[in-house]
Amino acid sequence: MIKKMLIANRGEIAVRIMRTCKEMNITTVAIYSSADEESYHVKFADEAICVGDAHASSSYLHMNNIIMAALNSGCDAIHPGFGFLSENAIFASLVEQVGLIFVGPSAHLIELMGNKVKAKQAMIDARIPIIPGSVGAVTDLSECQRIASQIGYPLIIKAAAGGGGKGMRLVHEQSELDQAFQAAKQEALASFGSAEVYVERYFTQTKHVEVQIIADKHGHVVHLFERDCSFQRRHQKVIEEAPCFALTQTQRKKILNDAVKAAKAVGYDSVGTIEFLMDTSGQTYFMEMNTRIQVEHPVTEMITGIDIIKIMILCAQGKPLPFTQRDITMKGYSIECRINAENIRSNFAPSPGTIAFMHVPFGPHVRIETAMYQGATIPPYYDSMILKLIVWGQTRLEAIKRMRGALEELLIEGVHTNIEFHYLVLHQKEFIEGRYTTDYASVLIKELNTVEEFIRTT
Amino acid sequence: MKNLFEQRKKQISGFKTLLNVSKHLFAKKEMPNDVIHVCATCHKASTLEHFQRNLRVCVHCDAHERVSAKDRLHMSVDEGSFKPLWNQLTTSTKLDFPDYQKKLKEARQSTQLNEAVLVGEATLDQHPIAIGVMDANFMMGSMGSLVGELITRLIEHACEHRYPLILYVASGGARMQEGIISLMQMAKTTQAMKKHHDLNLFSIMVLTHPTTGGVSASFAMLGDLTLSEPSALIGFAGKRVIEKTIQQSLPSHFQSAEFGLEQGFIDMIIHRHEMKSTLAYLLLWSKGGTHETIRV
Numbered sequence: 001m002i003k004k005m006l007i008a009n010r011g012e013i014a015v016r017i018m019r020t021c022k023e024m025n026i027t028t029v030a031i032y033s034s035a036d037e038e039s040y041h042v043k044f045a046d047e048a049i050c051v052g053d054a055h056a057s058s059s060y061l062h063m064n065n066i067i068m069a070a071l072n073s074g075c076d077a078i079h080p081g082f083g084f085l086s087e088n089a090i091f092a093s094l095v096e097q098v099g100l101i102f103v104g105p106s107a108h109l110i111e112l113m114g115n116k117v118k119a120k121q122a123m124i125d126a127r128i129p130i131i132p133g134s135v136g137a138v139t140d141l142s143e144c145q146r147i148a149s150q151i152g153y154p155l156i157i158k159a160a161a162g163g164g165g166k167g168m169r170l171v172h173e174q175s176e177l178d179q180a181f182q183a184a185k186q187e188a189l190a191s192f193g194s195a196e197v198y199v200e201r202y203f204t205q206t207k208h209v210e211v212q213i214i215a216d217k218h219g220h221v222v223h224l225f226e227r228d229c230s231f232q233r234r235h236q237k238v239i240e241e242a243p244c245f246a247l248t249q250t251q252r253k254k255i256l257n258d259a260v261k262a263a264k265a266v267g268y269d270s271v272g273t274i275e276f277l278m279d280t281s282g283q284t285y286f287m288e289m290n291t292r293i294q295v296e297h298p299v300t301e302m303i304t305g306i307d308i309i310k311i312m313i314l315c316a317q318g319k320p321l322p323f324t325q326r327d328i329t330m331k332g333y334s335i336e337c338r339i340n341a342e343n344i345r346s347n348f349a350p351s352p353g354t355i356a357f358m359h360v361p362f363g364p365h366v367r368i369e370t371a372m373y374q375g376a377t378i379p380p381y382y383d384s385m386i387l388k389l390i391v392w393g394q395t396r397l398e399a400i401k402r403m404r405g406a407l408e409e410l411l412i413e414g415v416h417t418n419i420e421f422h423y424l425v426l427h428q429k430e431f432i433e434g435r436y437t438t439d440y441a442s443v444l445i446k447e448l449n450t451v452e453e454f455i456r457t458t
Numbered sequence: 459m460k461n462l463f464e465q466r467k468k469q470i471s472g473f474k475t476l477l478n479v480s481k482h483l484f485a486k487k488e489m490p491n492d493v494i495h496v497c498a499t500c501h502k503a504s505t506l507e508h509f510q511r512n513l514r515v516c517v518h519c520d521a522h523e524r525v526s527a528k529d530r531l532h533m534s535v536d537e538g539s540f541k542p543l544w545n546q547l548t549t550s551t552k553l554d555f556p557d558y559q560k561k562l563k564e565a566r567q568s569t570q571l572n573e574a575v576l577v578g579e580a581t582l583d584q585h586p587i588a589i590g591v592m593d594a595n596f597m598m599g600s601m602g603s604l605v606g607e608l609i610t611r612l613i614e615h616a617c618e619h620r621y622p623l624i625l626y627v628a629s630g631g632a633r634m635q636e637g638i639i640s641l642m643q644m645a646k647t648t649q650a651m652k653k654h655h656d657l658n659l660f661s662i663m664v665l666t667h668p669t670t671g672g673v674s675a676s677f678a679m680l681g682d683l684t685l686s687e688p689s690a691l692i693g694f695a696g697k698r699v700i701e702k703t704i705q706q707s708l709p710s711h712f713q714s715a716e717f718g719l720e721q722g723f724i725d726m727i728i729h730r731h732e733m734k735s736t737l738a739y740l741l742l743w744s745k746g747g748t749h750e751t752i753r754v
Binding site for chain 1: 462466471472473
């Protein structure tokens, strides 16, 4: 039984986890950096321990300090939230080694799904379609050319150890391949200390559809339906919704089955998300699995009525799932807007500062996840999310209209925000139709930047 | 902070223009005139429904407003007990005072009555009565030949069946369009009242606003009991006419029901809410019921 838990995170997700803990009679311990002393997660927790200074590497990423804080305060468990140490297998393993419960999957699962090559191989073994490309690292040019001729163009070369766009090369036709391959390798070596790259088919106009999975330590796996996270700016999700409006029943069935099959195949044992890419023909491919709770989990909670954090904590204690797949139903539609402190007029640059005034919407089926309050300061060291605004509606259109109203009511002063941007997005024909792809946000942003009213008032 | 909300409103309005969200022009809507009642005395408003349920007595100042004959019957006798008499009769078309027929026609239309009085039989708290109700909405409840005839017939009907008589009076007086014929009705109704009286039958006149002219000078003052609603105008000639004739100023409440009570012309002033129960009490009393038996 978990009686006391340390939440190894900050901001709204720490607060979100603590809320469920309080409901479950679990004493909460917050950690914080010296920059977060006045943060709400610190005030809200039963206890709070400073684990280092402002830079994440010496606080929220500092494993030893966090472990010592958990042990010294007598915790039974650590919840990692998302980001920071949430997908760090070494940390998960360390938590278990010191005799605490890691609220998340077993360390070996984090390791497996965190390794792109191993994860792909596991999916191939489970007969889940993956994006066509090289399974392992591609070392020489001739092999790269062979794979390229199999999968066709356009394709993308990525650093095996990489991320964040570094060591990535987009190749539109054969003539560009040699040069791109060499450049990607060099950049990968320079950035990540490894020249390993792999090759994949590159899709445009794709939908990002992901399936929420919950599994226990007894081999039970259920899905909580899917989310559509195709509204992205530079691979950052901005608006998420559940369920995915663009799926046919057959497509939905397939993707949900694939996700459960994939989770079962690797013996998954916690809350996780399997991300799929859907191409223009409706074909879905496994992209990756996130072995943690996700930012956008509330939209799934809104349509299923299930507290995902609660189930995650129960499963971490070894309890079996309190329901079967048949018990889980979805109702209506839910949308989440990530309200960030960023200046949309200067290319969405983060806009840290103090919230001088904040007025949030209430009303039926409106939910807000935040750790911000009037007078609180958004430090420049971490992410710039102020709050998540979530609404539910009987129909998708009702949810869209409710979100527009909620955005109209939401006022935040003192920092730049993307509230107006969200408001405009929710009026676009493409968004309302629900068929928008991951390319859409950048097109819309370009378009809006030529509109005088947008420039003048945002 | 108030400013921030206004700024946002402006911004959203700008966006709506940008997004081509159609802005409706909303035409003003009229308040239906049968919903609100404004009191003529205190000028305060209440809903018409509240006012009606309060028996057309102002909920603010207690002013008793005019009641149509049909409404009066509804609030005065046992539910469904009223049987109208001679209600097919209409005033002779031979009377040709200018515009008279036209005015009659309009009054019939607006009141849905044939004349300014409704007469018939009814029961009040189980007591059979002969009842007449005048309607001031019909040419000011003025007494023409038919009004006089109907009242006379009613009184005679009461004599024949030995019914007590109740008359709700509301009238501006004799009907000038009928000239001498209308004045004739004063004598006619008066002799009928004498007959009723001589038969030892009980009669109550309920004077309501206004009771004036030839009506107040004939049957209206000839009941065994004369009741009135509060503040009703009760008199013969107009106050201004009298002041000019006698060259004297008159008391401020001259010709009010309260003044009439002081001077002994009126026996009781009864609030409209108490009128029906008071009449029931008086009917019982007239038959020899004691205060004690009435109380039960």
